[in-house]
């Protein structure tokens with residue numbers, strides 16, 4: 075199913091998304107026509123249409139090697155680290171969160187800054203913030219309204235979504251119109267994608283819409299999964315203490331050792347994997363383009379198939395009688411579950427998420443850094459206030475996953491279910 079690219083098409087889904095985001099017919103034709111003599115096809119064993127070549131650039135950007143070192147090691151990790159240390163970063167996100175010692179901070183705002191601020195700066199460089207200092211505000215409106223886009227809701231009720239989408243697209247139009255020397259700090263992926271689209275004579279509006287689709291794929295999941303990982307840890311004091319102890323070795327003499335956190339912290343790693351199981355809920359969707367035998371039946375062309383990750387990730391035969399419950403050590407106890415057919419948080423086959431390792435590593439690093447540096451408590455009064463005081467308790471209830479609106483990949487909490495934290499620097503921290 076995941077590997078079948080001949081009778082089940084991913085291509086048609088991607089084309090439809092380009093249509094839906096507003097790419098012109100001329101742009102679609104240029105992005106989806108194979109031209110073996112195009113520069114991007116030189117040296118490729120199989121010529122590829124520009125729209126799918128971008129995914130090859132993602133893979134090159136995110137596979138181990140100099141492009142990943144530049145993006146992750148030299149940009150994203152320092153951004154996360156400096157934010158936790160409350161120090162300036164090389165590229166300042168104008169909406170960067172203020173984290174005073176002891177001042178309340180929204181967990182969601184912190185996640186958006188740590189991950190989306192860091193990843194956007196690393197991919198697009200400083201110029202993106204000059205073009206639109208409130209890009210992440212626009213992106214977060216898009217995040218909570220894009221279900222209206224998915225369902226092609228009429229304009230009369232989707233003004234907020236259209237406004238956010240247009241703001242993001244216009245940001246990329248202006249960005250792509252800047253002289254290249256103003257954008258020399260952008261990542262390999264951004265440079266390669268732009269060059270290929272210019273070589274294919276795609277106009278700037280269509281380029282910007284295509285960049286927006288990729289911006290969404292790159293930004294849209296990590297901050298959400300990290301929100302859930304943090305929330306689970308903060309709500310379980312014993313778990314917090316256990317992981318705090320485990321990650322100590324990753325921070326010595328004011329420096330971090332990210333490799334240590336990634337390789338030597340099995341409980342944290344299991345926690346991230348288990349959270350992915352519960353947080354990733356949207357199905358994989360494909361179009362059947364030729365008769366496809368599956369389990370004794372034949373899927374006819376014109377049908378659409380869905381692999382329901384939400385249900386797979388709650389399959390009782392695999393995850394036990396209470397699959398809704400988080401077992402933080404599940405993957406320490408049974409590591410082979412990572413290869414289960416019922417565990418697909420990053421999809422599979424030819425479209426397996428190229429950002430999976432970077433996302434896992436970034437989340438583990440940020441969790442480790444945060445709980446190593448700070449004593450974290452929940453500001454009960456402020457959290458209750460944020461919840462609209464509807465469920466006022468001595469201890470706020472755990473945020474609820476919002477299953478009422480479809481989101482691609484990981485789910486968001488209800489808007490009112492943010493958690494307000496108080497971070498106080500730990501005495502005797504090894505930082």
Ligand code: HEM
Pocket residue numbers: 129132136291292293295296299354358359418419420421422424425426427428429430432433434483484
């Ligand atoms: C926890 C974070 C993440 C989750 C849960 C996640 C999940 C997924 C899933 C389920 C797919 C498969 C979609 C499909 O086949 O229809 C996917 C594809 C993709 N992801 Fe991720 N992702 C995450 C982070 C990232 C990051 C950080 C990046 C880039 C920096 C990224 C870039 C992509 C791209 C480009 C694709 C399309 C791949 C292709 O079509 O060949 N993702 N992701």
